[in-house]
Amino acid sequence: MSDESNMMQEDEVTEKVYDSRLMARLLKFARKYWHLFLLSVLFLFAATLVDLARPYLMGTAIDEYIKKSNIAALNRLGLYFVLLIAAGFVFNLLQIYVLSYAGQYIIYNIRQLVFTHLQKLPLSFYDKNPVGRLVTRITNDTETLNDMYTNVLITLLKDFSILAGTLVIMFRLNTTLTLITLAVMPAVLVLTVIFRIKIRKVYRNVRTAIAKVNSAISENISGMRVIQLFNKEKPNFESFHKIGREYYKASMREVVTFGLFRPLIEMVSSLAISLLIWFGGGKVMDNSLEFGVLYALVNYIALLFQPINDLAEKYNILQSSMAASERIFMILDTPAEEDAGNLLLDEKTASGDIEFKNVWFAYNGENWVLKDVSFKVPAGGTVAIVGHTGAGKTSVINLLSRFYEIQRGDILINGVSIKDIQKASLRKAIGVVLQDVFLFSGKLKDNIRLNEEGITDEKLQSVTRHVNADGFISRLPNGYEEEVMERGSTFSSGQRQLLAFARALAFDPAILVLDEATSSIDTETEMLIQDALTKLTENRTTIIIAHRLSTIQHADKIIVLHKGRVHESGTHQELLAARGMYYSLYQLQYQQQAAGGTNQ
Incomplete structure (x- = not known):
């Protein structure tokens, strides 16, 4: 199943508008701020009382003061009304501020929790989950939850309060007219049920469609170089145009569904007011009902239908929040990287021999990538691992750093199983330089020290000189303060490799791993790279995953992997004399280099 299919399935994880299990978990995040929510509720009820009081005061003014020409009392009531409106404004402002303050802190905590948990997940998790999806979880989905905390949880209380308060006051003003008005409520219930059924399907289609759009955008931006190289802008646009349509x-269907619901509810509200005026107007004319009471009832009808009108928006927010929370909890419920080891590597142990002992490993099931692999790297020595693509070379590095756990066999450092060593301690002792060097956005010096405060500027400059990186750094406009663009796009492959060497040396690891670290260097910096490698590997136990065989001839031992097994091993000269697979690889590369030189 494709990543896009997985993403769309995940975007439809729930069709429930309300899930008590998810809501209980969400409320746990709010528990810390209960006092703010309580304060918000108090302000909310105060604002609600103001809303409920306004029609009543207007009706009283009409019947008691305007009709009886009591100007002094009317002036006092006018003053009270102004003060009431001002108080309502203040209560609403305070309620919104306090609720938003609590909501933003909750979302901040959730976002921090998700990000922290992501850092603890095994690499196998990232093999199955696209980066774009995870970014969406931390940004969009957490923001969706913010809408629930600030626009649903507390404001639902206000809606129920207005509904209950309005009905109580209406019945007290006139029971008969209130019952006549409520005759339209069955129509409201029918419309609400139909809306819920329709909007659920529409909402699901919108989520599926936006997932396709996000996937297409992410994929096309990431592959823009290939698109432009093969001149595929037009067909790609047509494909994206289809997805966009x-x-x-789907969005227009959502707009139409919401657009129909509100006017229909407004129409029912108008019908209720018409019934009220029809029956109530006659009573006013025969003096069996005060005009002010009728005026108040008309205003309360509008107030009664206000929460019903808001139902569509709250329904959408609640459904979005349930889906977003389930996706977030799917991440939080993913087991963190296990670490049964409790031993800490000391400098002496980390500097010892490394031994792979009958190691079997598979990423999935029993599709073995490594099969009964055994070899030893002597303390302070250098071992190179070569082989065709897919032979299992990089897996060796992943296992040594315990990014993945082996299924059979063992890996030992100075006789100690790495399963017994704390992962953080193990990885601190291993410096890895990858073929594709990842540079973060920010200052160049921060990309070398990786926010490790113990690495001073003096040490930084010392290690860059040692690995020959100071030459190109000194030519940069801002030197070590130079801003690095995303993924270091403004640096050449060779410059990025030199920075990776400096990064590794700055952390002074006992074990050094070079994963195809010299396979993509440019000619101008090749000599600098080779000199840096010699300095970097000095007095360190080193494993080199190599593609260019010319770079590993000095290794103490070369191991040839083939289909997950150790096919042959020995020094460069021994393997050439044996005329086996290594000899064939060497001859092939020699011929390619010769052909390249001739073509040049």
């Missing part, structure tokens, strides 16, 4: 149609 699907999202447009």
Whole structure:
């Protein structure tokens, strides 16, 4: 199943508008701020009382003061009304501020929790989950939850309070007219049920469509180099246009569904007011009902239908929040990287021999990538691992750093199983330089020290000189303060490799791993790279995953992997004399280099 299919399935994880299990977990995040929510509720009830009081005061003014020409009392009531409106404004402002303050802190905590948990997940999790999806979880989904905390949880209380308060006051003003008005409520219930059924399907289609759009955007931006290289802008645009049209149609159906619900409810509200005026107007004319009471009832009808009108928006927010929370909890419920080891590597142990002992490993099931692999790297020595693509070379590095756990066999450092060593301690002792060097956005010096405060500027400059990186750094406009663009796009492959060497040396690891670290260097910096490698590997136990065989001839031992097994091993000269697979690889590369030189 494709990543896009997985993403769309995940975007439809729930169709429930309300899930008590998820809501209970969400409320746990709010528990810390209960006092703010309580304060918000108090302000909310105060604002609600103001809303409920206004029609009543207007009706009283009409019947008691305007009708009886009591100007002095009317002036006092006018003053009270102004003060009431001002108080309502203050209560609403305070309620919104306090609720938003609590909501933002809750979302901040959730976002921090998700990010922290992501850092603890095994690499196998990232093999199955696209980066774009995870970014969406931390940004969009957490923001969706913010809408629930601030626009649903507390404001639902206000809606129920207005409904209950309005009905109580209406019945006290006139029971008969209130019952006549409520005759339209069955129509409201029918419309609400139909809306819920329709909007659920529409909402699901919108989520599926936006997932396709996000996937297409992410994929096309990441592959822009290939798109432009093969001149595929037009067909790619047509494909994206089709996906965009699907999202447009789904969104328009959502707009139409919401657009129909509100006017229909407004129409029912107008019908209720018409009934009220029809029956109530006659009573006013025969003096069996005060005009002010009728005026108040008309205003209360409008107040009664206000929460019902808001139902559509709250329904959408609640459904979005349930889906977003389930996706967030799917991440939080993913087991963190296990670490049964409790031993700490000391400098002496970390500097010892490394031994792979009958190691079997598979990423999935029993599709073995490594099969009964055994070899030893002597303390302070250098071992190179070569082989065709897919032979299992990089897996060796992943296992040594315990990014993945082996299924059979053992890996020992100075006789100690790495399963017994704390992962943080193990990885601190291993410095890895990858073929594809990852540079973070920010200052160049921070990309070398990786926010490790113990690495001073003096040490930084010392290690860059040692690995020959100071030459190009000194030519940069801002030197070590130079801003690095995303993924270090403004640096050449060789410059990024030198920075990776400096990064590794700055942390002074006992064990050094070079994973195809010299396979993509440019000619101008090749000599600098080779000199840096010699300095970097000095007095360190080193494992080199190599593609260019010319770079590993000095290794103490070369191991040839083939289909997950150790096919042969020995020094460069021994393997050439044996005329086996290594000899064939060497001859092939020699011929390619010769052909390249001739073509040049």
